[in-house]
Amino acid sequence: MKHLFIAGNWKSNKTRSEAEAWVAKYTIQPENITVVICVPFTLLGVLASKKLRFLLGAQDVSPFPDGAQTGEVSARQIKEFADWVIIGHSERRKNFSETDEILAKKVEQAKNAGLKIIYCVPDDSTGILSGVDVVAYEPVWAIGTGKTDTPWNANSVITNIKAKSQVPTVIYGGSVTAANVASFVSQPAIDGVLSGGVSLDPEKFSALLMNAYG
Numbered sequence: 001m002k003h004l005f006i007a008g009n010w011k012s013n014k015t016r017s018e019a020e021a022w023v024a025k026y027t028i029q030p031e032n033i034t035v036v037i038c039v040p041f042t043l044l045g046v047l048a049s050k051k052l053r054f055l056l057g058a059q060d061v062s063p064f065p066d067g068a069q070t071g072e073v074s075a076r077q078i079k080e081f082a083d084w085v086i087i088g089h090s091e092r093r094k095n096f097s098e099t100d101e102i103l104a105k106k107v108e109q110a111k112n113a114g115l116k117i118i119y120c121v122p123d124d125s126t127g128i129l130s131g132v133d134v135v136a137y138e139p140v141w142a143i144g145t146g147k148t149d150t151p152w153n154a155n156s157v158i159t160n161i162k163a164k165s166q167v168p169t170v171i172y173g174g175s176v177t178a179a180n181v182a183s184f185v186s187q188p189a190i191d192g193v194l195s196g197g198v199s200l201d202p203e204k205f206s207a208l209l210m211n212a213y214g
């Protein structure tokens with residue numbers, strides 16, 4: 001049985017009480033799966049003070065170190081609460097004009113602070129910076145649309161990403177559900193998934209984890 005890496009991305013969702021309710025309803029601890037939940041900055045401190053059955057991640061990081069950067073959250077500040085960070089999500093690339101140059105600075109800051117990185121790419125031709133821990137292949141058209149890539153195409157793209165980047169853990173993201181997760185992770189090159197919408201519901205996310213091995 002291969003070890004799986006399954007991450008949830010809450011995006012701009014959940015208040016403190018909603019996050020606490022999620023944690024109270026999430027009662028499973030699946031064997032052989034590393035589970036990382038990436039929450040808004042406002043919830044990092046709230047959740048880090050609890051005993052959690054998952055690892056905590058942020059969804060973004062400042063490209064700058066601590067200092068005079070109004071509105072930014074530095075890697076060192078995140079590391080106080082979380083071990084993981086998502087960098088390069090397509091929503092950041094598109095809606096916040098994040099370029100490869102900015103992403104390189106974010107990766108550098110995260111690495112310096114000792115954060116582990118989930119680096120998102122929309123295809124196998126997008127550059128991958130060295131030093132990232134996990135790559136997530138997320139075709140833009142599959143995010144939040146209910147449409148997924150086919151498992152065999154995702155496997156082939158991920159095979160190319162692994163050959164090019166030498167990153168050993170590469171996962172698929174885009175409309176993954178409890179019903180389709182096994183079709184992806186049963187592919188030889190796919191090491192797990194990144195879930196957005198489904199991760200917002202503790203029952204649906206637990207079902208996704210339980211179904212991962214088919």
Ligand code: PGA
Binds near residue numbers: 138142173196
């Ligand atoms: P989705 O989002 O599961 O809602 O498609 C995936 C993502 O954006 O990481």
